[in-house]
Every structure is written in C-alpha cells, then in structure tokens.
Amino acid sequence: MTLTQAPVHIETVDLAVSTVRELNQALHATDDGTSWVVDTPAGQHNIAVGIDRDLDLVVNGHVGYYFAGMHQKGRVTVHGSAGVGLAENIMSGTVHVTGDASQAAAATGQGGLVIIDGNTGARCGISMKGVDIVVGGDIGHASAFMAQAGRLVVCGDAGEGLGDSIYEARIYVKGTVASLGADCVEKPLRPEHLAELAELLTLAGRTDAPTDFRRYGSARTLYHFAAVNAAAY
Amino acid sequence: MTNSYASRGLRESATFDRATINDIQRAATTGIYDIRGWGAKRALPHFDDLLFLGASVSRYPLEGYREKCGTDVTLGGRHALKPITLDIPITIAGMSFGALSANAKEALGRGATEAGTSTTTGDGGMTPEERGQSRHLVYQYLPSRYGMNPDDLRKADAIEIVLGQGAKPGGGGMLLGQKITERVAGMRTLPVGIDQRSACRHPDWTGPDDLAIKIAELREITDWHTPIYVKVGASRPYYDTALAVKSGADVVVLDGMQGGTAATQQVFIENVGIPILAAIGPAVAALQELGVHRQVQLIVSGGIRNGADVAKAIALGADAVSIGTAALIALGDNDPRYQAEYEALGSSAGFYDDFQDGKDPAGISTQDPILAARLDPIAGGKRIANYLRVLTLEAQTIARACGKSHLHHLEPEDLVALTVEAAAMAGVPLAGTSWIPGR
Ligand SMILES: Cc1cc2nc3c(=O)[nH]c(=O)nc-3n(C[C@H](O)[C@H](O)[C@H](O)COP(=O)(O)O)c2cc1C
Secondary structure, eight states, X not given: OOOOOOOOOEEEEETTTSOHHHHHHHHHHSOTTOEEEEEOOTTOSSTTTTOOSOOEEEEESOBOTTTTTXXXXXXXXXXXXXXXXXXXXXXXXXXXXXXXBXXXXXXXXXXXXXXXXXXXXXXXXXXXXXXXXXXSSOBOTTTTTTOOEEEEEESSOBOSSBTTTOOSOEEEESSOBSOBOTTEEEEOOOHHHHHHHHHHHHHTTOOOOGGGOEEEEEOOOSSSOOGGGGGGO | OHHHHHHTTOOOOSSSOHHXXXXXXXXXXXXXXXXXXXXXOSOOOOGGGEEEOOOSSSSOOOOTTTSOOBOOEEEOTTTOSSOEEESSSEEEOBOOBTTBOHHHHHHHHHHHHHHTOEEEOOTTOOOHHHHHHOSEEEEEEOXXXXXXXXXXXXXXXXXXXXXXXXXXXXXXXXXOGGGOOHHHHHHHTOOXXXXXXXOSSOTTOOHHHHHHHHHHHHHHHTTTOSOEXXXXXXXXXXXXXXXHXXXXXXXXXXXXTTOOEEEEEHHHHHHSSOOHHHHHHHHHHHHHHTTOBTTBEEEEESSOOSHHHHHHHHHTTOSEEEESHHHHHHHTTTOGGGHHHHHHTTOOTTTOOOGGGSOOTTSSSOOOHHHHTTSOHHHHHHHHHHHHHXXXXXXXXXXXXXXXXXXXXXXXXXXXXSSHHHHHHHTOOBTTSOOOTTO
C-alpha cells in the first residue's frame, strides 16, 4: 500500500495588493492545517494578530508593531525584522523572527515560544506570564521587568536593569549583564535548569552549550511591603 | 463634641487637625506610607455646587409621570460594528475580582443586567460568574494584563483601555497579600499571598501614536466588532480627550479625583488629579472642537451619588456616568448593621475604607470565603438594580422639570453655580448673575 499525500496548498497574500485587515480576517476564518505565505509586508503594523488556527505562516520581509499579537495557535516565521511588541501577550504556538526585534518583544506573553535570531531592544519579556523567549543576540535595558513566569534565554548580552522587580520567571544569559534590576539576583544553575535550557535551545534550533549560561531570578525580598525596602519601590 | 472641647478652652489646629496628627504618628511608627481604599475624602468642589434652573415662563416643563423622558444611550458607534445600547446612562465602573469578592462581582453583573446597563471587569481578568451574569460586559485592558487573553477579549461587549484612574492618575495598581488567594493568584500568574504591585504604564506602548496602533491591533483581533473605550484619570482632560479621539477611541472614560480605588497610597488619593466637576468642561470642549461630541461618547465618574449628580454630569456634556463607590454602598458597604465589627477593625460604619485589608465585614472587598458568603449575589443584584432605578428616576425628574424629553437634552444652560469656584470650573454662571469667571 502506498500513501499518497495531497499536495500542500499554500495561500499567498501580497500586502502590496491586499490590506492587513483582509489578511487578518482571512487568517481568523481559515481552517487548521493550512499554509500561508505573506509577501511585501513593508513594515505594516498588526499583521497576523489574533491567530487562533493551527496553521503555518511565513512572512517574507519586515513587519511593524504587534506582529502576531495575542498569538494562540500555529507556527509563524518572519524572514526579516519585527517592530515594537512582537507577539505581545502570546498564548501558545511559536513565533520566530530571523532578524532583530524592537522593544517589548513578547511583552506579557502567557505561553508559547518566541524565537528571535538577532537582537532585541528594551523591555524584552516585560511582564511575561509564562511565555518562553529565546534571543540569539543581545537584549536591551529593562528586559524582564516585573516578569512573572516563563523563561527568557539570551545568547548574547543583556542591558541594564535586567529582571527588575521580577517575580517567578527564570532568566538565562550567556554573555554579560550590564546590571541587574532591583530584587534580581544570580542563582545556581542546577541540573534541572541545564535540562530546561538545553530543551529551549534545541527548540530554537541553537547549538549553544547550556553550561555557558548563568541563571538569574527573584531574590523575593520585595514580595511584601516593608519599610526596609523603601529605596527599592 | 467640638463644642465641648471649645467650652473647655481647647482649640484644634486647622492645619494640624486630629487626622493629620494621627497620620504623622502613624508614619513615625511604621516607616511606610498609608495605603487605603475609597476615594478622596477632603472637601472638593463638586456637583453639589451646581443647581438646575427648573422651567417656568420662559421654558415649560414636561408632565412628571405622563410625558416621556428617554434615558437610553448608545456607545461605540464611531468605529465598532457592534456598538452597545444601554437602557440607562449609568454604568458600573471597573473593579477587579481580587479587590472585590466573586459574589460582589456577580451581584454587580446581576444588578446592571436587570437595570439594562453594563458592568466592567478590572485589574484581574474576567470571571465566569461575572461574564455569565452580565448582559453587557466591558473588559478592561490594563498595564498589568493579568489574565489577559484573546478569548475573553472576543467575549467582551466592549474593551476599555485603562491609562489611569481618578484616584491615582499616573499610578499603578496594588493588591495586598491578604487578598491574593489561590484563585486570585492563579488568575494573575502570581505567587499566593504576596503584596502585588502592578505597573503604571502599558508594557508595549507609550504615547498617542503608539496608542493608535494598539487600538488598531485590538480592533483587528476582534474583527472590528467591539467598541473600544479609553479610560483616563482626570488631570489634563482637554489634551487626554483630544489624544484619545485622535488615537481612534470610540468612547472616552474620564474619572475624577473623588473616584474610588481598592488600594492606593493616601497621599496619592488626596493630592493628585482634579475633581470631576473641573474635568468635564475641558473634555467636552475637546470633543466639540474635533466635531465628535456625542459621536465619541464621554463617560464620567468620580463621586456620583444620586440622580442629580447624573443629570448634572450629562447637562455638562457627558453621555453617561459610571459608579464605583456608590455601587459598593448599595451592596452593603459601610452598613451600620456591621458597626460592632467595624469598631473591632478600628473603624466605624460610614468611615470604613480599608478595602486593601480584605477583612470587609460586608463581604464585598474581601477574598475570605466566610466573609464573602455574607453577600448573597442575588439579593445584592436586586439592591444594585433598585439603586440604579432610583438614580434614573431622579435624573428624569430633574430633566422633565427642565422641559427635556431625553436626559441627553439637558445642557449647560440649565445649570448655575453656587460658588465662584464651581462657576469657573464647570463653566456655568454664578447663580443670579451672567458671570462665568474666566470668560
Ligand atoms: C474597590 C474598587 C476597585 C477598583 N478597581 C479598579 C480597576 O481594577 N480598574 C479601574 O480602572 N478602576 C478601578 N476602580 C475605579 C473605578 O473603576 C471608578 O473609576 C471609580 O470607582 C469611580 O468613582 P466612584 O467610586 O466615586 O464612583 C476601582 C474602584 C474601587 C472602589
């Protein structure tokens, strides 16, 4: 018996011809298992936001603010760079950017995986609530500010104030950290951390050695209002 | 009391009064600022300083119980495909599950639904109890984004992007550990029992240009169905309203400094922001200059207590009002029947403002299951509906007396001010004169 696979049909949308609104409405209405290619994004904002279908989407070019915002399902890849708020509040699924991402990448993400092969700007993973983020390059200042849950992996260097007022998220950095924010401290890299780090690096298609990273997290000294912490509030 | 002190030759300082002395003593003892609920407690220029000019010879009134006086309002028609129409222009303000018990949230939803109006989530996400019992539910989009998710966003009848609150314009949220129970912590992705601080700025945008893109994103995610409100604490209402309109808001929500809060530093509550009386005029002026007055609706809040306040806010140009503190009182907050318990907490019925402590005898601002069980959501819903009906009837009574067949026909010309300050702030003449200070 031979299995013949149906030829994969790929929907192609050229944003030089169609509007972002038309594209998003088509992506909201499509079926699970579909494949999409978007050309000429030209840095437009709000492309591919609110996707709730198990689809594959490839964008050829740069995208603007909030690309794949509130992403819920499927795999999305940008061959280019992304603007502010990439995959903000992502719930699950995967968003991969081969270039750089601007500020607030994966902000408030509740789940899923965001991979940025290049660098990101300030506030990467701000208020993250369960998302996993893997950055191939450097991240900017105030990243993981008030990070609540999830894991942030940085293969390059981190800017100032990393993990300020962090709650329970875990941060792994391979390069240097310009400075740690209030209540963020270096923590031991135990076997369970090496294991989760190895898994995240593999998911992101990276070959960095987990043992080259250092781990940072909350000292939990700001969890209760206290006069002694007045300078840190 | 005061007289007995006076008769003994004792004089209280107006500057260092007993409350101030207590504040200093408390600060010296604890080394940390005072956090409390409720809104500003100091005397402020308010709607009490305005009066309506009833009809007589120059205008004729409508027959009290015979002639119609409409109360409906439609919100969000500017850009949303599904605007919402409410039977009355009085909505329930956003108060979080976490700050309030699940029973209290459910009661607010039930009462609002019975009265034909909307209720609002808060800084803590949407509960099924609340969604289930609310015909019109406004979903808040706050800097913390606790529990934020696209499914709830699509379930909402409107989305309210919160930039600030009247009690603390420029401030973030806090919820103290006593109230971070397992359920509240789970919804906010936080450890149980910690003192939670939340950010004052949105994590992924700053300024009006970004806000325009953010609003467009939320419209895209909800396929342009859902009205989008922008809520600001009253500080620079003219500019904030103009920028919200420019950014694409369907509705502007303006909360004055008397507005309630679940937990904020007392110094913030009493010293930041402006009274709602002073904020409505500039906001309306911005809407008028942009040619969108009554097209982009204005909802105002901060110390709305009775139908006269509702009518005055609308006469000054608001489309609707919102209530927080008054709704909690209607539910049973500060009820004298709990006097003994208020005393035990170091407070008294009529004074209780420790919403942050989670020990509310009335079962409203608490997560303690035993206290929360004291509030029956069905009976509470009835009380809210009753109260909303009274507010509406009172506002209609005044509108008819001014000869108006709809609350929205009330206008600044129907009002005068009792004080020079109120005349200047509200932009209506001092009673008995044609003088509006500053014009
Ligand atoms: C207990 C309580 C909780 C509140 N929680 C929120 C909130 O989560 N988000 C928000 O935008 N405003 C919140 N507010 C403010 C109200 O939405 C509203 O602006 C205010 O209560 C209106 O003024 P009023 O209390 O004088 O009616 C809260 C107010 C109270 C009393």
